Each structure stands twice: as structure tokens, then as C-alpha cells.
Amino acid sequence: MAKWGEGDPRWIVEERADATNVNNWHWTERDATGWSSDHLKELLMEVRVEGPEGSCYITDVPKLDGESSVNNRKGKLIFFYEWVLRASWMGTSTTGIKYKGNLDVPNLSDENDMDDLDISVSLCKxxxxxxxxxxxxxxxIKKVRSALGLYVKHLRSEYIQGMILPTDKQANEANTPTTTTIKTPTKVMPNKTQISSAPSPAPAPSSGGSAGVRLSTCSFSLQEVFLTSPDELYVTFLKQEFVQVFTRSDAxxxxxxxxxxxxxxxxxHGEFQELVPNEKIVMRWRFKSWPCDHYATITLSLRDKGDETELNLEAKGVPVDEEDRTKEGWRRFYFEAIKQTFGYGARLY
Incomplete structure (x- = not known):
């Protein structure tokens, strides 16, 4: 048996604070079923399409059967997921007539590529x-396939945090500042040679949520018109009871x-950074699924136009791969929801 401090890092004899399952080398498993169920519903409920025929969007996910897990074996992550789902959709024609239908996905699985998914759409009886x-x-179908692909991406990139742990040696090396000896030109002195040394400059901090990871972000703007006054629209974003009504959920x-x-x-979730009554709201804003501690800056500017209010949204610091999702979320779960709930409906840009 290896001596203490000389063992193979795969063995439990390595010096580690918890003294067990070094570097999660032995089989470890994390159940992702609950998280997956919630995240799949969240992503699917954001699906909306528009065309010459009218508009359609997902209204519910009544069936979501399956399971998901992430396993670590000898430093290798193994993903398992298998789902059968049904979503309900509603469409509104250009003449204002509403229709209902279903969308079925019988084979969302780690064994199938996204392009191989069977997605069928039908009208209700x-x-x-x-x-x-x-x-x-x-x-x-394209939007649904994209949403399901985003679920798999988040499962592989965000849910795995902590599955592979550093050893004590690795952790100590990571936390130990390194210095580099820089030899300066030798200065000749009587019977003496002087060599000086200096520490290397500290590394520049990285942007993004996690140390050492640089997150690509983008900016975008949206514009919407509401048939109400700026003061009424302003309080709609700030009053808890109003937010709970138009989001139809606890807040x-x-x-x-x-x-x-x-x-x-x-x-x-987020924080209000600047408030100018009836004129401007600036907030730090994020989706729960974004990298830890990363927030976008959302600025809402209200402009009085007589019988209506023009709202201009400026978003900065949104992760590049979350741009479409963030735009759609604001349009659907804020702008359209507020119009439908409080009767502030107006033309769309």
C-alpha cells in the first residue's frame, strides 16, 4: 500500500480534507429529474411563432414523463436523460379566431441527436x-427543437457544477500565488555580483460569473407602446401585487x-439600481439559469405621448446565446402579459 502523501491520486489514501471519494473518482450520481422537469417547462412556455397566418404559442405542458441524471466515473461525466412530453398550443389567426392544438415529442433522449427528434403537431379534436x-x-417545430437543445446545453454546462472536485493538492496549487524570478542585468561591484528578483504582476481579473471564464455578452433594444399613462405603467413594474397579477405567479x-x-x-430576479418616477427604471436583471452572479443591466425609459406611453428598453450584458430567449421573455411575459392583464393593449413594433 502506498505511503501517506505518495499515493496515486485515484486512491483514497491521498491527503484530502474529507478523506473519501478523492476527486469524486469513484462513481457519483446526481439526480437531475426535478430540475429538468422545471427547466423543460420553462423553456417550452417561452416558445412563440408568428407568420402571415397569425401567431401561435405554447400554453401548457400537461405531460412530461421521464428522468434525468448526471454521473461521474473516474473523472468522466456521463449524461442520461429520457423524456416523453406533450405541450398544448394556441393560435390566433389574422382575423382573430383562436385555435387549440397539441405538440408531442416521444423521444427526447441522450441517444438521439436534436435533428433526429420526432416532433409532431396536431389540432385538438x-x-x-x-x-x-x-x-x-x-x-x-424549429422553436421547440431549439428550446430542447438549450435544455441539453444547460444540463451539460450548468447542472454539473461540483461533480468533479479538486484534490487538496490541486486546490492548494490553485490558491498559491506564483512568483517569477526576473534576472536583472548583473551590476559589477568590487568582489560582489548582485542579482535582484521581483514578483510577476498579478493576473488581470476576468469578466463573467466564474473566475477564469470570459463570458461573451451583447446589447439590444426593444420598443413597445401601451395605451396608458407613464405613471400607471411605471408602478406596474414596481408594485408587488401588480407583478403577481400579470405574471400569474408568486413574486x-x-x-x-x-x-x-x-x-x-x-x-x-435582480435589483432596482435607479428609479426616476414615471420616467426611468434601471435594474440588474438575470435568469436563474445564467452563469452564477452574472447580471444584465436593463433600462426602461417611459415617454408620454398623450393617450399612450412609449416604452424603450435597453439591455446590456446579456449572454450572447441568451439574446433571443431574453428578447422573447420580455415581449411575452412582460409586455404582452401587461397589455392583456390591464387592458393596455396597443400596436406592436
């Missing part, structure tokens, strides 16, 4: 034929400068 069905088959909102908010079942 007794619904008359409508071009909206073709819209869902043409564009809706915690402290509507003052420096106040924090959490809404949509904890999937969105």
Missing part, C-alpha cells in the same frame, strides 16, 4: 382546419432604489 397548423409545423418586489425582486417562480 373538433377544431376546424386552419393555416396555423402549417405555421406550427413550419416554424413552431417578491421591493419597489425602491436598491430594492430586490424575484418573480416567475424564482426564474427571474
Amino acid at each position: 373538433d377544431e376546424p382546419s386552419t393555416p396555423l397548423l402549417n405555421l406550427m409545423k413550419r416554424e413552431g 417578491v418586489v421591493d419597489g425602491c432604489q436598491g430594492g430586490k425582486f424575484q418573480m416567475m417562480n424564482g426564474n427571474v
Whole structure:
């Protein structure tokens, strides 16, 4: 048996604070079923498509059967997921007629590529034929496939945190500052040679949530018009009871400068940084699934236009691969939800 301090890092005899399962080398498993179920529903509920035929969006996910887990064996991560799901969708034609249908995915699995997924779309029983069905088959399936692909990406990149642990030796090496000896030109002195040394400069801090990881971000702007006054629209974003109504979920909102908010079942949270009554709201804002501690800056500017209010949104620091999702989330779960709930409906840009 190896002596203490001389063992193979795969063995339990290595010096480690917890003295067990060094570097998670032995088989470890994490159940991702609950997280996956919630995240799949969240992503699917954001699916919306528009076309010449009208618009369609997912209204519910009544069936979501399956399981998911992440395993670590000798430093190798193994992902397992298998799901059968059904989503309900609703479409509105250009003439204002509403239709209902279903979308089925029977084989979301680690054994199938995203391009191999079977996704079928149908109308509910007794619904008359409508071009909206073709819209869902043409564009809706693409959006659903993209949402499911995003779930797999998040499972592989974010849910695995802590699955592979550093050994004490690795942790100590990571936390020990390194210095590099720099030899200066030798200065000749009587019977003496002097060599000086200096520490290397400290590394520049990295951007993004995790140390050493640089996160690519982007900026975008949105514009919307509401049939209400700036003061009524302003308080809609800051009053907890209003937020709970238009999001149809529990929320915690402290509507003052420096106040924090959490809404949509904890999937969105942040802090109000600057408030100019009836004119501007600046907030630190993030999706729960974003890299830890990374926030975007969202600025809402309100402009009085008589019988209506023009809202301009400026977003900065949004992760590049989250741009479309963030835009769609603001359009659907903020702008459209507020219009439908409080009757502030107006033309869309």
C-alpha cells in the first residue's frame, strides 16, 4: 500500500480534507429529474411563432414523463436523460379566431441527436382546419427543437457544477500565488555580483460569473407602446401585487432604489439600481439559469405621448446565446402579459 502523501491520486489514501471519494473518482450520481422537469417547462412556455397566418404559442405542458441524471466515473461525466412530453398550443389567426392544438415529442433522449427528434403537431379534436397548423409545423417545430437543445446545453454546462472536485493538492496549487524570478542585468561591484528578483504582476481579473471564464455578452433594444399613462405603467413594474397579477405567479418586489425582486417562480430576479418616477427604471436583471452572479443591466425609459406611453428598453450584458430567449421573455411575459392583464393593449413594433 502506498505511503501517506505518495499515493496515486485515484486512491483514497491521498491527503484530502474529507478523506473519501478523492476527486469524486469513484462513481457519483446526481439526480437531475426535478430540475429538468422545471427547466423543460420553462423553456417550452417561452416558445412563440408568428407568420402571415397569425401567431401561435405554447400554453401548457400537461405531460412530461421521464428522468434525468448526471454521473461521474473516474473523472468522466456521463449524461442520461429520457423524456416523453406533450405541450398544448394556441393560435390566433389574422382575423382573430383562436385555435387549440397539441405538440408531442416521444423521444427526447441522450441517444438521439436534436435533428433526429420526432416532433409532431396536431389540432385538438373538433377544431376546424386552419393555416396555423402549417405555421406550427413550419416554424413552431424549429422553436421547440431549439428550446430542447438549450435544455441539453444547460444540463451539460450548468447542472454539473461540483461533480468533479479538486484534490487538496490541486486546490492548494490553485490558491498559491506564483512568483517569477526576473534576472536583472548583473551590476559589477568590487568582489560582489548582485542579482535582484521581483514578483510577476498579478493576473488581470476576468469578466463573467466564474473566475477564469470570459463570458461573451451583447446589447439590444426593444420598443413597445401601451395605451396608458407613464405613471400607471411605471408602478406596474414596481408594485408587488401588480407583478403577481400579470405574471400569474408568486413574486417578491421591493419597489425602491436598491430594492430586490424575484418573480416567475424564482426564474427571474435582480435589483432596482435607479428609479426616476414615471420616467426611468434601471435594474440588474438575470435568469436563474445564467452563469452564477452574472447580471444584465436593463433600462426602461417611459415617454408620454398623450393617450399612450412609449416604452424603450435597453439591455446590456446579456449572454450572447441568451439574446433571443431574453428578447422573447420580455415581449411575452412582460409586455404582452401587461397589455392583456390591464387592458393596455396597443400596436406592436
